[in-house]
Amino acid sequence: MTEQSIEERVKKVICDQLGVESSQVTPDAHFVNDLGADSLDQVELVMAFEEEFGLEISDEEAQKLDTVGKVIEYIKARTGES
Amino acid sequence: MRRRIVVTGIGAVTPFGVGIDKLWNGLKEGVSTANIIEHFDVSDFPTKFACVVKDFKPEEYIDPKKIRRLDRFLQFVLVAAKLAVEDSKIDFKDIDPFRVGVVIGSGVGGLNTIENEAKVMFEKGPRRVSPFLIPMMIPDMASGMVAMEYGARGINFATVSACASGAHAIGVSFKSIKYGDVDVVITGGSEAAITPLGLAGFCQAKALSTRNDDPKRASRPFDKNRDGFVMGEGAGILILEELEHAKKRGAKIYAEILGIGMTDDAYHMTAPEPTAEPQKKVMELAIIEGGIDKNSIDYINAHGTSTKLNDKAETKAIKLLFGEEKARKISISSTKSMIGHLLGASGAVELISTILCINNSFIHPTINYEEMDPECDLDYTPNKGREKEINYALSNSFGFGGHNVSILAGKYKD
Numbered sequence: 001m002t003e004q005s006i007e008e009r010v011k012k013v014i015c016d017q018l019g020v021e022s023s024q025v026t027p028d029a030h031f032v033n034d035l036g037a038d039s040l041d042q043v044e045l046v047m048a049f050e051e052e053f054g055l056e057i058s059d060e061e062a063q064k065l066d067t068v069g070k071v072i073e074y075i076k077a078r079t080g081e082s
Numbered sequence: 083m084r085r086r087i088v089v090t091g092i093g094a095v096t097p098f099g100v101g102i103d104k105l106w107n108g109l110k111e112g113v114s115t116a117n118i119i120e121h122f123d124v125s126d127f128p129t130k131f132a133c134v135v136k137d138f139k140p141e142e143y144i145d146p147k148k149i150r151r152l153d154r155f156l157q158f159v160l161v162a163a164k165l166a167v168e169d170s171k172i173d174f175k176d177i178d179p180f181r182v183g184v185v186i187g188s189g190v191g192g193l194n195t196i197e198n199e200a201k202v203m204f205e206k207g208p209r210r211v212s213p214f215l216i217p218m219m220i221p222d223m224a225s226g227m228v229a230m231e232y233g234a235r236g237i238n239f240a241t242v243s244a245c246a247s248g249a250h251a252i253g254v255s256f257k258s259i260k261y262g263d264v265d266v267v268i269t270g271g272s273e274a275a276i277t278p279l280g281l282a283g284f285c286q287a288k289a290l291s292t293r294n295d296d297p298k299r300a301s302r303p304f305d306k307n308r309d310g311f312v313m314g315e316g317a318g319i320l321i322l323e324e325l326e327h328a329k330k331r332g333a334k335i336y337a338e339i340l341g342i343g344m345t346d347d348a349y350h351m352t353a354p355e356p357t358a359e360p361q362k363k364v365m366e367l368a369i370i371e372g373g374i375d376k377n378s379i380d381y382i383n384a385h386g387t388s389t390k391l392n393d394k395a396e397t398k399a400i401k402l403l404f405g406e407e408k409a410r411k412i413s414i415s416s417t418k419s420m421i422g423h424l425l426g427a428s429g430a431v432e433l434i435s436t437i438l439c440i441n442n443s444f445i446h447p448t449i450n451y452e453e454m455d456p457e458c459d460l461d462y463t464p465n466k467g468r469e470k471e472i473n474y475a476l477s478n479s480f481g482f483g484g485h486n487v488s489i490l491a492g493k494y495k496d
Contacts, residue, residue, distance in 0.1 A: 019147035043213035056209075 027069030091170025091321030131297035133422030153192030154274035187247030189426030191221035244481030249429025270430035302450035303386035314422030318430030341371030347484030361399035386416025
């Protein structure tokens with residue numbers, strides 16, 4: 001799996017879940033402050049990442065994933081491990 | 083000074099389509115909207131038809147981003163509320179938000195969402211259940227969402243009384259304005275329960291018609307060969323407003339709400355009380371509150387479900403209250419003969435129908451009436467509508483749980 005494809009897949013999940021344009025989904029973009037997600041959106045977003053990448057993300061880990069870049073790094077690390 | 087309450091806006095999503103024009107044209111013409119259900123497989127169900135809202139395109143009215151997070155009953159209510167608010171030409175920016183309430187009823191809330199997420203829960207486990215399950219299924223989210231849409235911060239909750247939910251919402255709204263708590267209430271009901279579980283439940287309760295070979299003739303209130311109700315879905319919203327408040331902003335006034343009765347049978351989970359005393363009383367209370375002579379009632383928009391027991395009990399109640407002679411002179415009709423039973427939305431959509439009849443001096447028909455039942459022998463306006471001036475009308479709603487509501491509406495006179 002290439003790095004590019006993980007980034008693209010993460011972006012696509014975010015666009016689908018939050019109804020935002022892909023141009024807004026930059027690595028620094030914060031889910032709450034920049035992409036308008038509320039607490040329920042965030043739960044659903046994590047569920048969508050779990051589904052897309054076949055992972056389980058604990059609530060503790062999920063709380064730290066507040067920007068697009070952090071999610072990409074996290075998933076790269078997790079899929080690298082597996 | 084006595085506060086008078088008028089209707090200054092109406093909006094509806096019904097099996098006839100989106101909007102009041104489609105509803106009124108359909109009711110006037112007297113056509114059925116029942117059809118075989120196509121949105122899920124009905125082969126195992128004893129009843130295979132309903133009055134479904136077809137070609138519903140919420141994205142034409144609601145921000146498409148929001149729609150995914152809205153159960154169908156919430157989509158219906160947001161569209162109906164938008165139409166009613168636009169119709170009333172009210173500008174909420176000019177009004178103290180704490181003087182504007184929202185009270186909307188729903189019999190079951192987001193049944194479709196409950197079913198989908200229950201399936202996820204049992205197949206994939208609790209970690210896959212949507213965080214939106216609860217907000218999408220609770221019946222009070224209809225009033226919550228409408229309040230958010232218009233910044234309404236006064237009284238706000240849901241009424242839940244099965245098929246009387248919409249009528250109760252209007253009742254509570256009416257009394258809140260009358261008591262002086264608020265000046266405007268966005269009120270009504272919404273329901274979207276034509277789902278596998280909803281249909282199965284009503285089938286098993288033996289409440290539905292099984293006339294699968296002829297769905298359009300299945301809803302036949304008061305006819306001798308009626309065999310149950312037909313499920314419908316949709317939403318009806320009315321803007322209730324204190325008269326002086328409405329006059330001050332030059333609002334169009336559809337009708338006046340004069341009184342609302344509320345009683346309970348205290349008898350059985352689903353069957354009406356056989357003496358019909360509580361149903362008689364509920365109409366009487368509405369008339370007493372309105373301060374009119376009962377002999378001036380021109381029209382009753384009946385609950386008229388097309389079940390054996392309801393239509394018989396309702397007829398009996400009307401005769402008990404008015405006496406045989408007057409009862410025969412009142413025009414009666416059932417909106418459910420055409421759009422089916424909208425459950426928690428029925429009371430609201432049927433009050434709208436009643437108001438349209440008042441404004442058009444026209445009584446819409448009860449369709450599919452063929453053979454007289456000796457126990458239902460009043461004037462149900464069979465099959466063809468009729469021109470008639472209506473000064474005062476009652477709209478009845480009765481729900482499982484024995485809940486009875488009757489709303490007295492009248493032509494607006496200065």
